[in-house]
Amino acid sequence: MQVNVNPNLMIKHIPIKNCDASVYIIDDFLLNPELLVNFAKQKAYFLPPGKDGTLYPGIRDQLPKPYERALAQLINEHLFTNYDIFVHRCLLSLVTLNAEQLSNMQKLPHIDSLDKNEYASVHYLCDEKYGGTSIYQYKPESVIEVTEDNCHIIHEMINHVQNSEKNSGYLNGKTSIFEPIITIEAKMNRLVLYPSNLLHCANIDPRYSISANPSEGRLTVASFFRLDNTNTQ
Numbered sequence: 001m002q003v004n005v006n007p008n009l010m011i012k013h014i015p016i017k018n019c020d021a022s023v024y025i026i027d028d029f030l031l032n033p034e035l036l037v038n039f040a041k042q043k044a045y046f047l048p049p050g051k052d053g054t055l056y057p058g059i060r061d062q063l064p065k066p067y068e069r070a071l072a073q074l075i076n077e078h079l080f081t082n083y084d085i086f087v088h089r090c091l092l093s094l095v096t097l098n099a100e101q102l103s104n105m106q107k108l109p110h111i112d113s114l115d116k117n118e119y120a121s122v123h124y125l126c127d128e129k130y131g132g133t134s135i136y137q138y139k140p141e142s143v144i145e146v147t148e149d150n151c152h153i154i155h156e157m158i159n160h161v162q163n164s165e166k167n168s169g170y171l172n173g174k175t176s177i178f179e180p181i182i183t184i185e186a187k188m189n190r191l192v193l194y195p196s197n198l199l200h201c202a203n204i205d206p207r208y209s210i211s212a213n214p215s216e217g218r219l220t221v222a223s224f225f226r227l228d229n230t231n232t233q
Contacts, residue, residue: 001039003070004031011078014182016135019144021116021198023135023182024079026191029123030070033189036063036092036221037125040214044092056222057097057106057170057204059212063090063221071121071223079193083227090223095204096212099169104161107171109136109178111146111154112196112224121193122202123221124186130218131172131203133192134180138199144181146197170204186218196224 012025030036046059068087075085097106112120122133137144138153146153160177173180183203184192194200204210204218211217 001035001064002066003033003035005029005070005073005077006031009074009078016144016182016198018142019198021145021195023184023198024193025184026074026078026193027187027189029074029189029191033125036067036123037214037219039063040092040094040125040219044214046092046094046212049097052091054112055103055105055110056091056093057102058093058095060091060093060222063092067221068223071225074191075193075225075227080227082230084230085225085227087223087225090221093220093222094212094214094217095202095209096217098210099206102169104158107161107169108157109134109138109171109199109201111199114146114148114151114197115226116145116147116195116197117227118196119193119225119227120196120200121191121221121223121225123191123223124188125219125221126186126217127188128185129205130186130209131205132183132185132187133200133202134173134184135182135194136171136199136201137179137181139177139179144199145195146199170206171201172203172205 209218
Protein backbone atom coordinates (compact mmCIF):
# COMPACT_ATOMS: atom_id res chain seq x y z
CA MET A 1 0.00 0.00 0.00
CA GLN A 2 1.51 3.29 -1.13
CA VAL A 3 -0.53 6.27 -0.01
CA ASN A 4 0.43 9.73 -1.20
CA VAL A 5 -0.05 13.16 0.33
CA ASN A 6 -2.21 15.45 -1.81
CA PRO A 7 -0.16 18.51 -2.84
CA ASN A 8 -3.43 20.48 -3.08
CA LEU A 9 -4.65 19.69 0.42
CA MET A 10 -6.32 22.48 2.39
CA ILE A 11 -5.40 23.45 5.96
CA LYS A 12 -7.44 25.38 8.49
CA HIS A 13 -5.84 26.51 11.76
CA ILE A 14 -8.16 27.04 14.75
CA PRO A 15 -6.60 28.62 17.86
CA ILE A 16 -8.41 27.69 21.08
CA LYS A 17 -9.54 30.60 23.20
CA ASN A 18 -8.15 30.77 26.76
CA CYS A 19 -5.74 27.97 25.92
CA ASP A 20 -2.26 27.89 24.39
CA ALA A 21 -3.17 25.25 21.84
CA SER A 22 -4.64 24.88 18.37
CA VAL A 23 -6.59 22.44 16.25
CA TYR A 24 -5.72 21.84 12.60
CA ILE A 25 -8.19 20.64 9.98
CA ILE A 26 -6.65 19.19 6.83
CA ASP A 27 -9.09 18.48 3.99
CA ASP A 28 -8.24 16.21 1.06
CA PHE A 29 -5.24 14.84 2.96
CA LEU A 30 -4.40 11.93 0.66
CA LEU A 31 -4.52 11.53 -3.10
CA ASN A 32 -5.71 7.94 -2.78
CA PRO A 33 -7.72 7.41 0.45
CA GLU A 34 -9.60 4.58 -1.22
CA LEU A 35 -6.53 2.40 -0.64
CA LEU A 36 -7.14 2.64 3.10
CA VAL A 37 -10.80 1.73 2.68
CA ASN A 38 -9.86 -1.27 0.56
CA PHE A 39 -7.27 -2.31 3.13
CA ALA A 40 -9.95 -2.19 5.83
CA LYS A 41 -12.29 -4.33 3.74
CA GLN A 42 -9.82 -6.88 2.42
CA LYS A 43 -6.71 -7.13 4.60
CA ALA A 44 -7.16 -5.58 8.05
CA TYR A 45 -7.13 -7.90 11.05
CA PHE A 46 -9.16 -5.98 13.59
CA LEU A 47 -8.46 -6.73 17.24
CA PRO A 48 -11.31 -6.75 19.81
CA PRO A 49 -12.07 -3.61 21.85
CA GLY A 50 -9.34 -2.84 24.39
CA LYS A 51 -6.67 -5.05 22.84
CA ASP A 52 -4.82 -1.99 21.52
CA GLY A 53 -4.30 -0.78 25.09
CA THR A 54 -6.70 2.17 24.83
CA LEU A 55 -10.30 2.85 25.83
CA TYR A 56 -11.44 3.17 22.21
CA PRO A 57 -14.96 1.66 22.03
CA GLY A 58 -14.34 -0.55 19.05
CA ILE A 59 -12.01 -2.68 16.97
CA ARG A 60 -8.61 -1.67 15.60
CA ASP A 61 -5.70 -2.71 13.42
CA GLN A 62 -2.36 -1.01 12.94
CA LEU A 63 -1.74 0.44 9.51
CA PRO A 64 1.45 -0.31 7.54
CA LYS A 65 4.44 2.06 7.60
CA PRO A 66 3.55 3.92 4.35
CA TYR A 67 0.69 5.64 6.16
CA GLU A 68 2.99 6.70 9.00
CA ARG A 69 5.39 8.18 6.45
CA ALA A 70 2.57 10.10 4.73
CA LEU A 71 1.44 11.53 8.07
CA ALA A 72 5.02 12.54 8.97
CA GLN A 73 5.40 14.19 5.56
CA LEU A 74 2.23 16.23 6.10
CA ILE A 75 3.42 17.40 9.51
CA ASN A 76 6.98 18.19 8.40
CA GLU A 77 6.09 20.00 5.20
CA HIS A 78 2.87 21.80 6.10
CA LEU A 79 2.45 22.16 9.87
CA PHE A 80 5.55 21.94 12.09
CA THR A 81 8.62 22.47 9.93
CA ASN A 82 11.17 22.91 12.74
CA TYR A 83 10.36 19.71 14.59
CA ASP A 84 11.39 16.09 14.51
CA ILE A 85 8.35 13.84 14.19
CA PHE A 86 8.10 10.51 15.99
CA VAL A 87 4.98 8.62 14.93
CA HIS A 88 4.03 6.04 17.57
CA ARG A 89 1.25 4.24 15.71
CA CYS A 90 -1.63 4.69 13.29
CA LEU A 91 -4.72 2.63 14.06
CA LEU A 92 -7.50 1.82 11.61
CA SER A 93 -10.61 2.03 13.79
CA LEU A 94 -14.31 1.08 13.82
CA VAL A 95 -16.75 1.84 16.65
CA THR A 96 -18.53 -1.37 17.69
CA LEU A 97 -19.69 -0.98 21.32
CA ASN A 98 -23.30 -0.12 22.05
CA ALA A 99 -24.10 2.46 24.73
CA GLU A 100 -24.91 -0.19 27.35
CA GLN A 101 -21.46 -1.75 26.86
CA LEU A 102 -19.53 1.40 27.71
CA SER A 103 -17.47 1.83 30.86
CA ASN A 104 -17.71 5.10 32.77
CA MET A 105 -14.41 6.24 31.28
CA GLN A 106 -15.82 5.77 27.77
CA LYS A 107 -18.67 8.19 28.52
CA LEU A 108 -16.29 11.10 29.08
CA PRO A 109 -14.12 13.36 26.98
CA HIS A 110 -10.59 12.04 27.37
CA ILE A 111 -6.93 12.84 26.84
CA ASP A 112 -4.23 10.64 25.35
CA SER A 113 -1.29 12.14 27.24
CA LEU A 114 -0.40 14.87 29.74
CA ASP A 115 2.59 15.84 27.59
CA LYS A 116 1.90 18.94 25.47
CA ASN A 117 4.43 17.71 22.90
CA GLU A 118 2.34 14.62 22.21
CA TYR A 119 -0.26 14.97 19.46
CA ALA A 120 -3.12 12.93 18.07
CA SER A 121 -5.06 12.97 14.84
CA VAL A 122 -8.18 11.38 13.44
CA HIS A 123 -8.49 10.77 9.70
CA TYR A 124 -12.05 10.22 8.55
CA LEU A 125 -12.71 7.55 5.95
CA CYS A 126 -16.44 8.18 6.19
CA ASP A 127 -18.83 11.10 5.72
CA GLU A 128 -20.56 13.52 8.08
CA LYS A 129 -23.46 11.28 9.12
CA TYR A 130 -21.04 9.09 11.12
CA GLY A 131 -20.09 11.92 13.48
CA GLY A 132 -16.97 14.04 13.83
CA THR A 133 -14.90 15.06 16.86
CA SER A 134 -15.28 17.73 19.56
CA ILE A 135 -12.87 19.48 21.89
CA TYR A 136 -14.49 19.92 25.31
CA GLN A 137 -14.29 22.14 28.33
CA TYR A 138 -14.81 20.76 31.84
CA LYS A 139 -17.09 23.54 33.04
CA PRO A 140 -16.69 23.33 36.85
CA GLU A 141 -13.02 24.34 36.54
CA SER A 142 -12.97 25.77 32.99
CA VAL A 143 -10.38 23.18 31.93
CA ILE A 144 -9.71 22.35 28.29
CA GLU A 145 -6.05 21.38 28.46
CA VAL A 146 -5.18 18.76 31.09
CA THR A 147 -1.74 18.98 32.69
CA GLU A 148 -0.04 17.52 35.73
CA ASP A 149 -1.27 20.56 37.68
CA ASN A 150 -4.96 19.95 37.04
CA CYS A 151 -5.21 16.24 36.27
CA HIS A 152 -7.30 15.74 39.42
CA ILE A 153 -10.30 16.67 37.29
CA ILE A 154 -10.20 13.20 35.70
CA HIS A 155 -11.29 11.63 38.99
CA GLU A 156 -13.94 14.32 39.39
CA MET A 157 -15.32 13.57 35.93
CA ILE A 158 -15.49 9.83 36.62
CA ASN A 159 -17.30 10.43 39.89
CA HIS A 160 -19.82 12.64 38.16
CA VAL A 161 -20.64 9.96 35.58
CA GLN A 162 -20.91 7.29 38.26
CA ASN A 163 -23.41 9.41 40.18
CA SER A 164 -25.46 10.63 37.24
CA GLU A 165 -28.19 8.65 35.52
CA LYS A 166 -28.13 11.10 32.61
CA ASN A 167 -24.68 10.03 31.43
CA SER A 168 -25.79 6.62 30.22
CA GLY A 169 -24.24 6.49 26.77
CA TYR A 170 -21.95 8.21 24.32
CA LEU A 171 -21.15 11.85 25.02
CA ASN A 172 -22.43 13.89 22.13
CA GLY A 173 -22.83 17.56 22.94
CA LYS A 174 -23.33 19.78 25.97
CA THR A 175 -24.07 18.35 29.42
CA SER A 176 -24.21 19.78 32.93
CA ILE A 177 -20.40 19.66 33.26
CA PHE A 178 -19.07 19.34 29.69
CA GLU A 179 -19.32 21.84 26.87
CA PRO A 180 -17.96 21.40 23.34
CA ILE A 181 -15.91 24.44 22.40
CA ILE A 182 -14.93 23.21 18.94
CA THR A 183 -16.84 20.64 16.88
CA ILE A 184 -15.39 19.35 13.62
CA GLU A 185 -17.70 17.40 11.35
CA ALA A 186 -16.57 14.17 9.74
CA LYS A 187 -15.77 14.36 6.05
CA MET A 188 -14.23 11.80 3.76
CA ASN A 189 -10.43 12.24 3.66
CA ARG A 190 -10.43 14.96 6.35
CA LEU A 191 -7.74 14.79 9.02
CA VAL A 192 -8.07 16.64 12.34
CA LEU A 193 -4.93 17.13 14.43
CA TYR A 194 -4.65 18.40 18.03
CA PRO A 195 -2.49 18.18 21.18
CA SER A 196 -3.14 14.93 23.03
CA ASN A 197 -3.79 16.68 26.36
CA LEU A 198 -6.91 18.48 25.13
CA LEU A 199 -10.19 17.04 26.38
CA HIS A 200 -11.74 15.49 23.29
CA CYS A 201 -14.33 12.96 22.27
CA ALA A 202 -15.75 11.39 19.13
CA ASN A 203 -19.32 12.37 18.28
CA ILE A 204 -20.98 8.97 17.98
CA ASP A 205 -24.43 8.69 16.41
CA PRO A 206 -25.67 5.18 17.32
CA ARG A 207 -27.95 5.14 14.28
CA TYR A 208 -25.01 5.03 11.89
CA SER A 209 -21.68 4.84 13.68
CA ILE A 210 -21.72 1.41 15.32
CA SER A 211 -20.72 -1.37 12.95
CA ALA A 212 -17.82 -3.77 12.45
CA ASN A 213 -18.34 -3.58 8.69
CA PRO A 214 -15.89 -1.08 7.10
CA SER A 215 -18.46 -0.38 4.38
CA GLU A 216 -21.11 0.65 6.90
CA GLY A 217 -19.38 1.89 10.09
CA ARG A 218 -17.44 4.90 11.31
CA LEU A 219 -14.12 4.07 9.68
CA THR A 220 -11.25 6.32 10.82
CA VAL A 221 -7.51 6.29 11.41
CA ALA A 222 -6.37 7.39 14.88
CA SER A 223 -2.71 8.38 15.01
CA PHE A 224 -0.41 9.35 17.86
CA PHE A 225 2.92 11.14 17.52
CA ARG A 226 5.44 13.36 19.28
CA LEU A 227 7.04 16.64 18.26
CA ASP A 228 10.58 17.51 19.33
CA ASN A 229 11.95 20.95 18.54
CA THR A 230 15.14 20.57 16.50
CA ASN A 231 16.42 23.95 17.77
CA THR A 232 16.75 22.63 21.32
CA GLN A 233 18.98 19.71 20.46
